[in-house]
Amino acid sequence: MGVQLPTAFVKRMEQLLGDEFEAFMTAYDHTPHAGIRVNTLKIPVEDFKERSPFELRPIPWCATGFYIPHGTKPGLHPYYHAGLYYVQEPSAMSPVELLNVAQDEAVLDLCAAPGGKSTQIAAKLQGSGVLVTNDISADRTKALAKNVELYGVRNAVVLNESPDRIAAAFPHFFDKILIDAPCSGEGMFRKDEDMAKQWETHSVDKCVVMQRDILRVAASMLSAGGRIVYSTCTFAPEENEGMIAEFLGAHPDFDVVPVPSEAGFAPGHPEWMSEEVAAAHPELWGTARLWPHLVEGEGHFIAVLQHQGGNAAAMEDHTESGDLTQREDKNDRALNIDAVYPRKKQFLSVKEALTPSGQGRHATGEPKRSGKGMDGKSGKGKSARGLGGNKSRSGKENVKSAARSPQDVLESYHQFVKEQLEVCLTGYTVVYGDRIYQSPLASHRLDGLKVVRPGWFMGTDKNGRFVPSHPLAVALRPSEAVRSINLSSSDAEAIRYLKGETLSIPVERMALRNEVQPKGYTLVCIDGYSAGWGKWQDGMLKNEYPTGWRWTSV
Numbered sequence: 001m002g003v004q005l006p007t008a009f010v011k012r013m014e015q016l017l018g019d020e021f022e023a024f025m026t027a028y029d030h031t032p033h034a035g036i037r038v039n040t041l042k043i044p045v046e047d048f049k050e051r052s053p054f055e056l057r058p059i060p061w062c063a064t065g066f067y068i069p070h071g072t073k074p075g076l077h078p079y080y081h082a083g084l085y086y087v088q089e090p091s092a093m094s095p096v097e098l099l100n101v102a103q104d105e106a107v108l109d110l111c112a113a114p115g116g117k118s119t120q121i122a123a124k125l126q127g128s129g130v131l132v133t134n135d136i137s138a139d140r141t142k143a144l145a146k147n148v149e150l151y152g153v154r155n156a157v158v159l160n161e162s163p164d165r166i167a168a169a170f171p172h173f174f175d176k177i178l179i180d181a182p183c184s185g186e187g188m189f190r191k192d193e194d195m196a197k198q199w200e201t202h203s204v205d206k207c208v209v210m211q212r213d214i215l216r217v218a219a220s221m222l223s224a225g226g227r228i229v230y231s232t233c234t235f236a237p238e239e240n241e242g243m244i245a246e247f248l249g250a251h252p253d254f255d256v257v258p259v260p261s262e263a264g265f266a267p268g269h270p271e272w273m274s275e276e277v278a279a280a281h282p283e284l285w286g287t288a289r290l291w292p293h294l295v296e297g298e299g300h301f302i303a304v305l306q307h308q309g310g311n312a313a314a315m316e317d318h319t320e321s322g323d324l325t326q327r328e329d330k331n332d333r334a335l336n337i338d339a340v341y342p343r344k345k346q347f348l349s350v351k352e353a354l355t356p357s358g359q360g361r362h363a364t365g366e367p368k369r370s371g372k373g374m375d376g377k378s379g380k381g382k383s384a385r386g387l388g389g390n391k392s393r394s395g396k397e398n399v400k401s402a403a404r405s406p407q408d409v410l411e412s413y414h415q416f417v418k419e420q421l422e423v424c425l426t427g428y429t430v431v432y433g434d435r436i437y438q439s440p441l442a443s444h445r446l447d448g449l450k451v452v453r454p455g456w457f458m459g460t461d462k463n464g465r466f467v468p469s470h471p472l473a474v475a476l477r478p479s480e481a482v483r484s485i486n487l488s489s490s491d492a493e494a495i496r497y498l499k500g501e502t503l504s505i506p507v508e509r510m511a512l513r514n515e516v517q518p519k520g521y522t523l524v525c526i527d528g529y530s531a532g533w534g535k536w537q538d539g540m541l542k543n544e545y546p547t548g549w550r551w552t553s554v
């Protein structure tokens, strides 16, 4: 066995597993399984299968997930940089599959960094509805935001908040909530030896306190009839069946939806808590345990908690959400500007839909969900916490930009959209200092919260000129930009682009729409999938691939 397991952990597993213990221990003699999940925001699964650079074997519980051979380096392929797949541990793909996300829903991923499951939820939403993705760790939200951007997600709001503060802003708002809880990580010992070393510090008792709090708060954010999926990557019953038993005791309006066993998932073990718990909550047998000796994946626990719906307590705050429908109507008549913020932190949010070729903006651009309060009311001059204000990278005030009003900034953005894109933008345009976002939520929803990204980052106003962002490029389809150029993944050119080099590209290789001039911002694609911007002029493609994202291996 390669992994040094903590003695107390081994003892406990032996006690719990009895006859099965030996089989469980043999799993530690095997190498963990490697997996990728196809990003269907960018490519359909069937198309990816045809062009996959790796041998693929389906993961039984996730239609978009595949095992790849041991030793494969999926991070070292241009397709990784084009966001065509996410490298994910196979068992970790199961919770989102059980969340049953449907298009147009409002989904919260409460403990989301680095974002594996958020990108999976985003693929299920296919750009509709809203994904609020959060992590309490400021440092980890950087990776979360980057992954949301790399995978071309257009409808996500990234927060760095405590569950309590999100709950205050979003009472009974979400149709689906994922709690991929912080846990003692016992299920990952085989894959990540550090987890085994840190086991004492991430003690079960400490994790239970955090999990209890997160679950309690999550229930208050769920809409009537909604669903919570609670998952951990640990074996400790206190963090799994014990936590769900407590939750069900406090929330009789929730049922456990039994997890099907076909994929090799084993039932939960309420009797591991006590015979009393098992007798009080036999439904806990319907939770699932993924064992490394029974499935090709690491250890996980999943509980699917379905709200029964129509319950008066759950609906308590819904009357407030109902009011927002009326505010929406009022707001539609009031120019659709829902917040103008003080100059230092200029923040303007406009509800609109920009149609292809800039045929104007209309008041019809909100997501299809109605009466859920995604849209706006008049702002009160507050600003969202967390986003940088009108500052340059050095942190100094950007004086020239500060002199421009949000309306000016919007104008240069609209001009760019009109001239350079063929895309239908929905939701709210949010101007924050010199940065422009397209948000699925009206800004008042985010008042006072630490917002890492209020939506899809479109670009920056640089002294009256709109500079499109990298996240805008990677979320576009080639047909949505007036200029594009295709590089082949089998040619060194693609890697040279990803390394930041200037390329020589004859005009004949440019795909131009609407009789546009070849000079200007060009969407650079790899085998037809967007990877970033370049600026073409006189046969040269100036590289706009951002430094922090570049291909760094040789």
Ligand SMILES: C[S@@+](CC[C@H](N)C(=O)[O-])C[C@H]1O[C@@H](n2cnc3c(N)ncnc32)[C@H](O)[C@@H]1O
Residues within 6 Å of the ligand: 092, 110, 111, 112, 113, 114, 115, 116, 117, 118, 134, 135, 136, 137, 140, 161, 162, 163, 180, 181, 182, 183, 210, 214
């Ligand atoms: C298991 S990891 C999440 C992995 C993630 N779901 C994914 O698929 O990439 C748990 C996360 O919970 C975060 N966390 C811990 N306590 C939290 C809390 N009270 N509220 C929100 N997030 C929390 C941690 O920072 C950590 O990133």
